[in-house]
Amino acid sequence: MTPHLPANKPYFPETDRAEIAAEMVKILEGGRLTQGPWIARFEEAFARHAGTAHAVATNSGTSALEILLRYFQVEGGEVIVPTNTFLSSGNAVIFAGGTPVLADISPATLCLDPQEIIRKLTPHTRGVMLVHIAGLITPDLEDIRRICRERELFLIEDAAHAPGAALNGQPAGSLADGGAFSFYPTKPMTTGEGGMITTNDPACADFARSLRCHGIAIGEENRGENKNLLLRLGYNWRMSEIQALVGYYQLQRLDEALDKRGQIARLYEVALNGIPGLRRFPCPEHTRHSYYKFPLLLEKPFLRETVARSLAGDFGIQSGSIYWPPCHLQPFYRERFGYRPGDFPVAEDILERTIALPIYPEMTAKDVERVAGAFRQILQNRDAFGGGE
Ligand SMILES: Cc1ncc(COP(=O)(O)O)c(C=O)c1O
Known part of the structure; x- marks a missing residue:
């Protein structure tokens, strides 16, 4: 039986595993398990990289x-x-006391369509969240920035998919008023669970350090009568030293990991070439894609769900969606905000047919051939998918 091919896998080369384990022993011996030197080291290195x-x-x-x-x-x-994003993008707006106003996407990039921003503006609009879907920074970024600048709206990057990605040499996380990254295990770099904020605004950084630590004064605010006092209602949103240690090592590997992902993407380009029934999403010029995911667009009658089922069941290949159902079709969003099918025609048409292929640094050329071979077989079989002639 051919082994199962996962959709993603964290990248921890042997030497990193050994070094992380040795450093972890030192952390445990030293007893400083949170808010210690590894956090500072990881944050400094991440800021430099971003x-x-x-x-x-x-x-x-x-x-x-x-x-x-x-x-x-x-x-x-x-x-x-x-x-088109993971649910937590909109959820975070709700948690922060705002209303997420969902918007349709560009079919070429799967990212926010700038014209949609204009259509969704109201007197209550405060800002825009751009999500670098699959690890692609949209070439529409400059338009989106201009739309926000002209209306004094903030622009933040949900860069969960995009550590190491760049547009015109400018890294994800440095392109707007602030960036947010996720280090969930499927992401291009991981700390098990974790996240990172990037910003050039020192007040934002101090606010973040305060809010992640219950709301206690920090930085510029931490002086005089406010010293070490609670200034706002915050949370315990800290990262531990052990997570930061893992993150530091992952960051040292990030460029290599992205190069390897890029190589897999190029192998896919060749291997999938000429297979009827599917279309690739080309990577625009001057873009460094993180290839967190490698999306493909299927032609009807093929849909992601049925193709994914066949890939898993008949070929042992795990695939993903990016994202189906989109946020507006999730029961919670429909109920809370009244969204309905048909509200976002581009997203609905494209995402139901968009499948994310396995991609991770340790994938081999043979794995790529295996996926392409499976696609060739599945897509030959139009009748089984209700296509007929
Ligand atoms: C686009 C996007 N935004 C936000 C998140 C949330 O990150 P986390 O799971 O670390 O909270 C994720 C991933 O899980 C994501 O893919």
Whole structure:
């Protein structure tokens, strides 16, 4: 029986595993398990890599987003969020007291469509959340920035998919008023669970450090009569030393991991070439894609769900969606905000047919051939998918 091929896998080369284990022993011996030197080291290194003045580690990507949204005071206001994203992008707006206003996507990039931002603007709009879907920074970024600048809206990056990605040499996390990353295990780099905020605004960084630690004064605010006192209602959203240690090692591997992901993507381009019934999403020029996911667009009658079932059941290949159902079709969003099928025609048409292929640094050329071979067989079989002639 052919072994199962996972959709993703964290990248921990042997030498890293050994070094992380040795450093972990030192942390355990030293007894400083949180708020210690590894957090500082990881944050400094991450900020340098992302090209920002500050990076603040958190316990998840969701808390990183919520901190940014609270900093921009979205309470009582609206934030435009693409319907094509992981649920927590919109959830974070709700947690921060705002309303996520969902918007349709561009079919070429799967990312927010700038025209949709304009259509969704109201007097209550406070800002926009851009999600770098699959690890692609949309070439529409400059338009989106201009739309926000002209209307004095904040722009934040949900860069959960995109550590190491860049546009015109500018890294994800440095492209807007703030960036939020996730280190969930499927992501291009992981700390098990964890997140990071990037920003050039020192007040935002201090606010983030305060909010992740219950709301206690920190940085510029931590002086005089406020010294070490509670200034706002915060949470325990800290990252532990052990997570930061893992994150530091993952960051040292990030460029190598992205190069390997890029190589797999190029192998897919060749291997999938000429297979009828599918279309690739080309990577625009001057873009460094993180290839967190490798999405493919299926032609009807093929749908992601049925193809994914066949890939898993007949070929032992795990695949993913990106994202189906989109946020507006999730029961909670439909009930709370009244969204209905048909509200976002592009997302609904494209995402139901978009399948994310396995991609991770240790995948081999043989694995790529195996996936392409499976696609060739599945897509030959139109009748089984209700296509007929
Ligand atoms: C686009 C996007 N935003 C936010 C998150 C939330 O990150 P976390 O799971 O670390 O809270 C994720 C991933 O899980 C994500 O994919």
